[in-house]
Amino acid sequence: MWHDIRTLNIVSGILWALCGVALLAGTLVWLAQRPMFALRGVVVQGLGGAELRHVNVLTVRSTALPRIKGNFFTANLDAVRTAFETVPWVRKASVRRDWPDQLVVSIEEHQALGTWGEEGQLLSTKGDVFVANLAEAEENNKLLEFFGPDGSEKEVLVRYAELEEWLKPIGLTPVAMTLSERYAWTITLDNGVKLKLGRDRNKETVKTQVVRMTQIYPLMKAYFGERIDSLDLRYPNGLAVSAGGV
Secondary structure, eight states: OTTOHHHHHHHHHHHHHHHHHHHHHHHHHHHHTSGGGSOOEEEEEEGGGOOOSSOOHHHHHHHTGGGOOSOTTTOOHHHHHHHHTTSTTEEEEEEEEETTTEEEEEEEEOOEEEEETTTTEEEETTSOEEOOOHHHHTTTSOOEEEEOOTTOHHHHHHHHHHHHHHTGGGTOOEEEEEEOTTOEEEEEETTSOEEEEEEOSSTTHHHHHHHHHHHHHHHHHHHHGGGEEEEEOOSTTOOEEEETTO
């Protein structure tokens, strides 16, 4: 091989090319670490231009910013995203570089629908359980109350939406919902009446119970007035009324 001029030229050319690539890579790494590329700012905005109601500058500075390492080129965007997703009220975050010296973080906030369980957790409108300041969550609307076994959050949320629709004919809506460990439903309405629905024996069980109740509720209301405390809907062909003074 050492007497083959053509082969030696090819090998030599490859070695010089490798040296050139290594030199270029080293130069780029060196340049990327220069102070001129230090991060000068992090812009935090709502996803799709949405207004951020709960994520504020002080929270971001104390929770997320100290965890950002590196400069414009070397900052790990996945690590930055993870850091922001640990901030209270942040559901999701996406991060991009904005030349020449800042990062832009787009945030989707949780929207609290109600409390979950007894431990001060919140349930979002998308069925996520999260921890945040309850007082902040109650600024705009009164929180509903939800209870259920671990992992049943989205099932409870779906049933809440169904009940809202089924109860429209009588102008009532749920304010508290409990799914027991045996998967039996108990609902409290905004007029204080409690509905005992029991377990779903099949896909249409609860819907049938509630629709039947809405059909005769005006008659019960006319007879009992505001004295109705609870309605037991677990009977196959009727219901039981508990009312004050009866």
